[in-house]
Amino acid sequence: xxxxxxxVDDNHTFLAAMRQFLDLLPGLxxxxxxxxxxxxxxxxxxxxxxxxxxxxxMPGMNGLELARAIRQSERPPRMIFLxxxxxxxxxxxxxxL
Numbered sequence: 001x002x003x004x005x006x007x008v009d010d011n012h013t014f015l016a017a018m019r020q021f022l023d024l025l026p027g028l029x030x031x032x033x034x035x036x037x038x039x040x041x042x043x044x045x046x047x048x049x050x051x052x053x054x055x056x057x058m059p060g061m062n063g064l065e066l067a068r069a070i071r072q073s074e075r076p077p078r079m080i081f082l083x084x085x086x087x088x089x090x091x092x093x094x095x096x097l
Contacts, residue, residue: 002029004047008040008054008066009082018053018082037061041069049077056081 009015034040038061056063070076
């Protein structure tokens with residue numbers, strides 16, 4: 001059974017490249033993608049996921065806020081942050097989740 005994955009990033013170019021790369025890996029099924037935290041939350045209600053790959057810095061609901069909301073779900077998927085922003089504040093906030 002393939003791992004069901006959602007991609008969340010506000011950068012369309014990065015999202016397309018990540019999807020293209022992950023589509024090459026056996027055992028992964030990209031079931032949805034979103035360009036914002038709010039869009040991701042709406043899609044999460046429609047499917048059961050195993051993994052969410054998400055950006056930290058997004059306008060509106062950022063990835064940290066999204067991760068907190070996902071954690072509140074009955075069966076939260078695992079989450080991995082993907083970001084070009086490497087700073088202590090983001091790292092500490094992500095570690096708290």
